[in-house]
Amino acid sequence: MDNKKEKRELIIDASIKVFAKDGFHKAKVSEIAETAGIGKGTIYEYFKSKTQLFEEMIKHTLNVYLENAEIVIEKKISSRQKLKEFAQSAMDLTQQHMDIGRIYSQETGLVGENIIKIMLATQKRIVQMIEDVLQEGVEAEELRPVDLRIAALSFIGSLKHLRMYHYFIYKRNMTEEEIDNFIELYISGLKK
Numbered sequence: 001m002d003n004k005k006e007k008r009e010l011i012i013d014a015s016i017k018v019f020a021k022d023g024f025h026k027a028k029v030s031e032i033a034e035t036a037g038i039g040k041g042t043i044y045e046y047f048k049s050k051t052q053l054f055e056e057m058i059k060h061t062l063n064v065y066l067e068n069a070e071i072v073i074e075k076k077i078s079s080r081q082k083l084k085e086f087a088q089s090a091m092d093l094t095q096q097h098m099d100i101g102r103i104y105s106q107e108t109g110l111v112g113e114n115i116i117k118i119m120l121a122t123q124k125r126i127v128q129m130i131e132d133v134l135q136e137g138v139e140a141e142e143l144r145p146v147d148l149r150i151a152a153l154s155f156i157g158s159l160k161h162l163r164m165y166h167y168f169i170y171k172r173n174m175t176e177e178e179i180d181n182f183i184e185l186y187i188s189g190l191k192k
Contacts, residue, residue, distance in 0.1 A: 008046050010036050012060050015053050016097070024054055055115050061097050062122045068093060073129045079137030084183045086130070087159055088176070094163045095173045127152050134190070143190040155186060 014036035018027045029050055033040040047053040072085040130152035137143035162182060166174045174182075 007038070007042070009060070011038070011043055011046055011053070012057050015057050019054065019057065024050070029053075051112075055112060058115055059118055061093075062118060064097075065090070065093055066122055066125060069126055069129055073133060079133045079140065079142055080183065080187050082133045082136075083130075083155065083186070084179060086133075087179050087183060090159060091163055091174050091179065094167060123156075127156060130155055137190070143187070146190060151190065158182070158186065 011032065014032050015027075017035055018032045022028075022031070027050070029043055030040045032053070033043050036043075043053070047056060068089045069086060072082055072089055075082065075085070077085070127149070131148040134143060134146075134148050134151050134155075138145050138148075159182070162174060162178075166172060166178075
């Protein structure tokens with residue numbers, strides 16, 4: 001990894017901490033720089049404004065989500081195992097980056113049209129990945145034929161709700177047993 005990319009990621013990681021603590025409006029670029037262990041001017045070498053840094057922070061997290069999903073989906077394992085590993089990966093990412101979700105929910109007015117397009121494209125790609133996994137299950141005769149789009153959206157929506165519920169209500173991540181129970185319930189409805 002080159003130094004420029006490392007420094008950019010260092011700034012984004014620091015911005016996550018500062019935006020989570022102070023919110024967008026109260027966050028200061030100088031505090032982000034201090035948290036990153038760099039000079040304030042260095043931030044402006046990488047990002048033209050605090051708003052751009054905020055948007056890049058969201059883009060970075062979406063890219064990590066997509067990359068993690070692609071790693072799971074490309075594995076040579078059963079569709080059930082792919083769904084379980086996808087769910088676990090999503091839970092882990094939620095746990096690691098929940099501050100971004102909180103920031104985003106508090107600062108939705110700051111997200112520009114470009115970020116909304118990226119978020120929608122990411123979501124569309126994730127839905128397609130889950131559809132592909134379900135199609136593999138149907139072809140392997142593990143699952144019965146159903147409307148794959150609805151099944152994929154149901155899976156993603158249920159998982160999202162479970163992640164948020166556990167984080168905000170229980171203040172913890174889902175356990176592996178809870179993820180297994182979710183996958184079993186979901187797959188039971190799709191079994192051939």
